[in-house]
Amino acid sequence: MAFCGNCGAQINDGAKFCPVCGTVQGAQAAPGQQQQQSAPAQPAGPRTDEEKYRYLAALSYLNIIFMILGLLVGNASNYLRHHANQCVCLIIWNICCGLVCIIPFIGWLVGIVGLIAGFVIMIICIVKALKREYYEIPIFGKIRIIPEV
Structure with a gap:
């Protein structure tokens, strides 16, 4: 699984667009929109x-x-x-x-x-x-x- 470089949402491997924000992913992405392979910056945990x-x-x-x-x-x-x-x-x-x-x-x-x-x-x-x-x-x-x- 990969992560969107724009919003950090989890996307399927080989997906062309992020299902959350619509950013172009993979080889078709613009130079400023590189695909991020690490975990998203903000963990989605329960709020205190x-x-x-x-x-x-x-x-x-x-x-x-x-x-x-x-x-x-x-x-x-x-x-x-x-x-x-x-x-x-x-x-x-x-x-x-x-x-x-x-x-x-x-x-x-x-x-x-x-x-x-x-x-x-x-x-x-x-x-x-x-x-x-x-x-x-x-x-x-x-x-x-x-x-x-």
Whole structure:
């Protein structure tokens, strides 16, 4: 068996065209379309939860609707549950910082610094989710509000 030089699909020996992309194969191929004899570059294996849900996990930090959607779509995914839990912890942090802002002067300073820290942590969490990593927020990230499956 040979592989298409254009898309990497498996083709029969002696086939003139790739059944997937239609590229000319074999001796009739143009100089830029050489037949590839090695295995395709991307193995076709099952996708992991991290690959399937990484964008939804990252979006969950931006809006609570995405977090709820992620829990509904990938309910059995520990990856989504982990990031949803971290998102809930960040929401609680931001609410607490907002409440501290009610106190004049010192509360304003502490609250604003806390909200800025929460924003920075949110950006870090989004990047970690896109990198398919399980990241726990410092100090209160170990709290499990949404249990894992």
